[in-house]
Amino acid sequence: xxxxxxxxxxxxxxxxxxxxxxxxxxxxxxxxxxxxxxxxxxxxxxxxxxxxxxxxxxxxxxxxxxxxxxxxxxxxxxxxxxxxxxxxxxxxxxxxxxxxxxxxxxxxxxxxxxxxxxxxxxxxxxxxxxxxxxxxxxxxxxxxxxxxxxxxxxxxxxxxxxxxxxxxxxxxxxxxxxxxxxxxxxxxxxxxxxxxxxxxxxxxxxxxxxxxxxxxxxxxxxxxxxxxxxxxxxxxxxxxxxxxxxxxxxxxxxxxxxxxxxxxxxxxxxxxxxxxxxxxxxxxxxxxxxxxxxxxxxxxxxxxxxxxxxxxxxxxxxxxxxxxxxxxxxxxxxxxxxxxxxxxxxxxxxxxxxxxxxxxxxxxxxxxxxxxxxxxxxxxxxxxxxxxxxxxxxxx
Amino acid sequence: xxxxxxxxxxxxxxxxxxxxxxxxxxxxxxxxxxxxxxxxxxxxxxxxxxxxxxxxxxxxxxxxxxxxxxxxxxxxxxxxxxxxxxxxxxxxxxxxxxxxxxxxxxxxxxxxxxxxxxxxxxxxxxxxxxxxxxxxxxxxxxxxxxxxxxxxxxxxxxxxxxxxxxxxxxxxxxxxxxxxxxxxxxxxxxxxxxxxxxxxxxxxxxxxxxxxxxxxxxxxxxxxx
Numbered sequence: 336x337x338x339x340x341x342x343x344x345x346x347x348x349x350x351x352x353x354x355x356x357x358x359x360x361x362x363x364x365x366x367x368x369x370x371x372x373x374x375x376x377x378x379x380x381x382x383x384x385x386x387x388x389x390x391x392x393x394x395x396x397x398x399x400x401x402x403x404x405x406x407x408x409x410x411x412x413x414x415x416x417x418x419x420x421x422x423x424x425x426x427x428x429x430x431x432x433x434x435x436x437x438x439x440x441x442x443x444x445x446x447x448x449x450x451x452x453x454x455x456x457x458x459x460x461x462x463x464x465x466x467x468x469x470x471x472x473x474x475x476x477x478x479x480x481x482x483x484x485x486x487x488x489x490x491x492x493x494x495x496x497x498x499x500x501x502x503x504x505x506x507x508x509x510x511x512x513x514x515x516x517x518x519x520x521x522x523x524x525x526x527x528x529x530x531x532x533x534x535x536x537x538x539x540x541x542x543x544x545x546x547x548x549x550x551x552x553x554x555x556x557x558x559x560x561x562x563x564x565x566x567x568x569x570x571x572x573x574x575x576x577x578x579x580x581x582x583x584x585x586x587x588x589x590x591x592x593x594x595x596x597x598x599x600x601x602x603x604x605x606x607x608x609x610x611x612x613x614x615x616x617x618x619x620x621x622x623x624x625x626x627x628x629x630x631x632x633x634x635x636x637x638x639x640x641x642x643x644x645x646x647x648x649x650x651x652x653x654x655x656x657x658x659x660x661x662x663x664x665x666x667x668x669x670x671x672x673x674x675x676x677x678x679x680x681x682x683x684x685x686x687x688x689x690x691x692x693x694x695x696x697x698x699x700x701x702x703x704x705x706x707x708x709x710x711x712x713x714x715x716x717x718x719x720x721x722x723x724x725x726x727x728x729x730x731x
Numbered sequence: 732x733x734x735x736x737x738x739x740x741x742x743x744x745x746x747x748x749x750x751x752x753x754x755x756x757x758x759x760x761x762x763x764x765x766x767x768x769x770x771x772x773x774x775x776x777x778x779x780x781x782x783x784x785x786x787x788x789x790x791x792x793x794x795x796x797x798x799x800x801x802x803x804x805x806x807x808x809x810x811x812x813x814x815x816x817x818x819x820x821x822x823x824x825x826x827x828x829x830x831x832x833x834x835x836x837x838x839x840x841x842x843x844x845x846x847x848x849x850x851x852x853x854x855x856x857x858x859x860x861x862x863x864x865x866x867x868x869x870x871x872x873x874x875x876x877x878x879x880x881x882x883x884x885x886x887x888x889x890x891x892x893x894x895x896x897x898x899x900x901x902x903x904x905x906x907x908x909x910x911x912x913x914x915x916x917x918x919x920x921x922x923x924x925x926x927x928x929x930x931x932x933x934x935x936x937x938x939x940x941x942x943x944x945x946x947x948x949x950x951x952x953x954x955x956x
Contacts, residue, residue, distance in 0.1 A: 337838065337845045344833040636829045639790055640890070641818020641846050643811060724790050728825075 338646055342653035345626065356622040357662035359615030360708060364666025364700040365673050366608030371696025372674030372688065374601025378594060379687035391586040392564045393525050394424055394552040394572075397579040418547035420572060420580060427571045428554045428564065434463040435549040436526060437539045441508070443532075444501040445492045451504065454488060455531040458539025466555055468528060472496055473515030479538045481514040485529040489516045500532070508542050524586040525553040561587040605696075609703070615662075616707040623655055623715035634719050635727025648720035655712020656705070663704035667697050735802050737897045737929050738764040738787065743796035745782050745952075756782040758952040759796070764898070764931060769924040771932045771940040774949035780933050783949060787931060788821055788900050789813045801897050818846050822891030826903035828883040830875035830890070836861065837871050840889045847894055860889040864919060881912035888919065892928070899923070901932040905939055917942045 346353045396414035416424075416435070425433040437458030442451050459467065464475055468483065473496035476483055484494060494500075494513055502508040517528050526533075540546060556564045565585040573579040627634070634647055674693065678685045687693075745757040756779045764770055774780045785791040786798060789805055792813075798805050800820055805813060817823075830839045840857040858871060864885040875883055884904065891899055904920070905913030921942055924930050932943060940946050948955045 336850075337834075337842060340838075341831070341833050348833070632829070633831060636825075636831070638814070639788065639817060639823055640843050641814055641894075643814050643846075646846070725785050728790075728829075 338650040339653050342650050342657060345630075345654060346657055349626070352622055352625070353658055356615075356618050356658050357665070359618040360612075360659060360662030360704045361666040361669060363608070363612030363615040363707070364663050364704040365670045366611045366700075367605055367703055368608075368667065368670030368697045368700030369673040369677060370604040370608040371601060371699060372670065372693045373677050373681065374597065374604060375690065375692040375696060376674070376678045376682055376687040378597045378601070379690060379692070380682050380684065381593070381597065390556050390559055390561065391525050392428075392554040392556060392561050392568065393584045393586060394554065394568060395550070395582045395584070397573075397581050415548035415550065416552055416581065417549075421547070421549060421552055423571055424552050424554065424568055424581075427567050428556075431557055431564070432463060432466050432555050434459060434467055434553045434555070435536070435547075436551045436553060437536065437543070437545060438526070438550040439539075439543060441502055442504045444506060445494065445498070452492070455527075456502075456539070457526050457528065457531055457533045458536050458543075458545075459533060460536045464533065467525070467553060468520075468533065469518040470515040471518045473513070476514040476533075476535060478514075479535055479541075480510070480512055481535075482511040482538075483515045483517050483528075483533040484513050485517050485531050486519045487529040488531060489513075491530070502542070511538075524584060524589060525551070559587070561585045608700075612703055612707055615704075616711040619655060619658060619708050620711040620715065622658070623651060623712045624718075626654060627651065627715045627719040630719070631722060631727050631730040634722055635724050635730060638722070638724035639728060644720040648716045651716030651719050652709065652712055655708045655716070659705040659708025659712075662708070663701040666704055667701045670697055670700055734766050736763040736765050736799075737768075737801055738931070739797075739799040740786075741797040741799075743786065743793045743798060745779075745786065745791070746794045756952055757786070757793075760949075760952070760954055761796075762947060762954055764929060766897070766929055767924070767927055768945060769921070769930045769932075769943045770945045770947060771934055771943035772947050772949060773934060773937070773940055775935070778949045779952040780949060782952075784900065784902055784933050787898075788823060789817050818843055819894055820897045822894070822896040822899045824884070824887050824891050824899065824901040824904050826906040828875070828880070828887045828907070830883055830886055832875055835872050835874055836866070836878070836886050839875065839886055840893055843890060844893050857889070857893065860893055861886070864889045864892075879912075880908050881915060884908060884912075884916050885919065888916075888923075892923070897929060899928055899930045901930060901934075903934055903936075904932065905936070906934075913939065 394416065396416055398414055421433070421435050439456055440453055441456050442453055444451055461476065464483070470483070471486060473483075482500070488494065496513055496515060498513045500511050500513065502511060511532070511534065517533065520528055554564060554568070562585055565583045565588075568581070568583045572581045637647060671688075675685055675688055678688055740760050740762050743757055743760045744755065747754045747756060760783065772780060772783065782791070786793060789800065792806055792808075800816060803816065805816065808816065831842065834842065837854045837857045840861055841852045841854060844852045844856065858868070861871060862868070866882060866885045866889065870878060870882060875886065878886065901920070905916055908916060917939060920930060920932075930943070932939070934940055
């Protein structure tokens with residue numbers, strides 16, 4: 336249609352002015368989309384390092400505040416979960432499995448003459464280990480002299496299945512043989528095994544003289560309804576409001592909170608990017624108003640020879656749309672490049688770049704750019720269409 | 732039965748309300764233009780010529796009285812209907828040519844045709860009309876700024892004729908041309924009138940008015956002759 340052609344030609348003859356308006360949109364799209372990409376990549380990166388613990392409820396001794404960090408059981412030696420409490424949890428959790436866990440930090444040596452190191456040791460019932468941990472290699476440990484080790488621990492200390500570790504400052508707590516290496520779990524809400532050892536419950540109780548006073552209980556919820564399980568355990572164990580016994584953490588809800596927080600951060604930084612888009616919008620508005628003002632007489636001629644208001648309006652809307660589409664497309668391509676650079680520099684990886692979420696961020700930025708252009712082009716176009724043709728014809 | 736007049740003004744008054752008081756630009760104007768006429772309207776500055784031209788071109792509506800274009804009363808028409816009437820029934824020729832600088836000659840001429848058909852049109856129709864106003868084929872793809880004043884006015888006439896209008900409305904068509912070129916344009920318009928085109932021309936130049944077959948004078952918003 337002729338009005339599309341006129342819009343294109345007008346942009347072409349005012350190439351510098353149009354390019355500057357486009358540049359504003361490009362910057363706006365890049366700001367929005369690359370911030371979105373960064374946020375999404377950050378979430379994906381964190382998700383990678385969080386193990387799949389969405390089906391766990393973690394019970395720890397009540398410590399007053401109720402808060403706790405990833406994979407760290409209560410650090411206060413006197414706060415434990417008793418056997419009686421454990422049995423109550425087990426009954427509430429049935430038929431789901433409840434796993435009692437011991438935890439301590441211990442000195443140890445790997446090989447003769449090696450340096451003394453300190454690592455976390457978890458004690459778990461042998462039968463329950465497969466419910467919680469998967470092995471990368473080797474076999475689950477059933478004997479008292481064996482242990483499982485995390486992949487980071489194995490890598491850092493060059494350990495393989497069959498390697499031996501002396502436990503205690505001078506090996507006074509015996510030697511453990513590595514029977515298996517655990518699959519990488521990343522950060523986790525229950526136990527963080529990547530740099531730790533996992534021994535049998537019996538070895539832990541014998542070595543540290545512990546007797547059914549657990550640091551933590553993990554309930555694996557098969558149907559995924561962790562929220563109901565949390566409520567059920569709290570109802571059973573924290574009956575008295577003035578004397579709570581346990582803290583119960585719903586890993587799924589916690590995970591959701593983390594993602595929601597990241598989502599809010601992403602939205603916030605994207606909104607900051609949005610400010611540049613608003614500035615670009617002002618520039619588009621300005622350019623379109625200039626375009627209308629320069630062409631008042633032309634509009635008058637068009638109206639006088641039979642051009643409808645909506646046709647005049649379409650001509651200016653096309654102009655805004657062309658600036659918006661070209662600017663947004665360039666911005667979209669550049670935001671992928673910017674997202675790549677930011678991910679490489681800040682997250683040290685670009686493997687999360689080509690995801691649906693990032694594609695949506697780019698589409699969102701581009702869409703916003705086009706909508707801003709159209710919105711800012713609307714009033715000048717409306718004004719042009721509603722000029723009095725007689726006055727427009729007289730305009731010099 | 733006699734043919735219907737292409738334009739009828741019946742006791743037309745146009746009043747502009749201004750803060751300092753109402754200004755009556757036209758006061759009880761009545762006249763009619765029959766098909767095939769060539770009329771010139773003359774009058775001094777401020778006499779109401781421009782107001783009359785705006786009303787004849789359906790760019791404005793009267794305060795009182797009736798205007799009929801080819802039998803259609805324009806007073807009650809919506810903006811869309813008036814615009815369509817201008818597009819289909821009236822051809823405008825301006826003093827300053829008023830071609831679109833972004834379009835080439837063919838596009839300028841076929842522009843009203845595209846408005847009417849709402850689709851791309853055959854450029855041959857434009858070329859045909861351009862040839863009828865004696866414009867050289869080599870100029871068809873040029874832009875208006877590359878043409879002389881006389882050539883631009885020929886293009887403007889071709890644009891006004893493209894939709895076969897009932898009336899050609901001319902506002903000082905030679906006002907921006909030298910006398911020789913102006914005479915050429917008036918010869919062309921005389922030729923168009925001889926071929927059946929109804930022409931209403933507003934001018935202050937008595938030599939130009941001589942080309943018309945009837946002259947109407949206006950003063951203080953009234954037809955005086």
